[in-house]
């Protein structure tokens with residue numbers, strides 16, 4: 037498929053996706069704190085609220101400036117990470133590696149202290165999750181990924197300067213392709229792979245999970261190299 041064909045399909049796909057329709061938050065294009073669209077995730081949210089009343093326990097919004105050129109896409113909030121703190125990738129192991137790498141490569145400034153009021157600032161970079169609510173066992177169902185896709189779609193659409201997307205893991209890769217209307221065969225997943233779709237450059241990375249780093253699937257050096265490639269691309 038040519039880039040121009042992909043670009044046209046991308047626009048058509050994003051136009052044809054229904055916009056967010058659940059209760060809407062004060063923040064544009066984000067779900068309300070009690071979004072009811074995924075019954076299983078709603079039940080899990082309410083159970084976590086009962087068990088951990090001081091946790092965030094709500095759909096986690098994107099973090100970072102809307103005019104950023106880079107968007108990082110994770111899968112869903114971690115139970116004791118973003119679901120606890122309310123900021124993507126904040127408070128669990130994946131965040132330790134992600135934010136250290138962003139600080140190291142100039143996409144963040146300040147210090148990361150695993151809490152949303154640590155003053156860390158993202159630079160020309162935004163972080164989101166394909167699914168806004170924490171799923172049991174970190175595994176959203178395909179229907180939940182699909183149901184939350186309009187919010188993810190809106191995140192892409194509201195970023196006027198977006199040029200690069202880093203997709204953390206295969207599921208983030210797959211749902212990003214679906215959202216953009218790109219055929220999987222035209223952009224196969226591989227760590228370090230890059231795919232051009234119209235005006236967007238997509239970068240694949242293994243997810244920065246504890247499991248992937250403990251097993252050596254992903255090293256800090258491999259992860260840093262992805263963001264160095266993004267830096268190089270954005271100039």
Ligand code: SF4
Nearest residue numbers: 067071073074169184
């Ligand atoms: S995952 Fe998305 S669509 Fe589903 S309940 Fe949460 S915010 Fe709503």
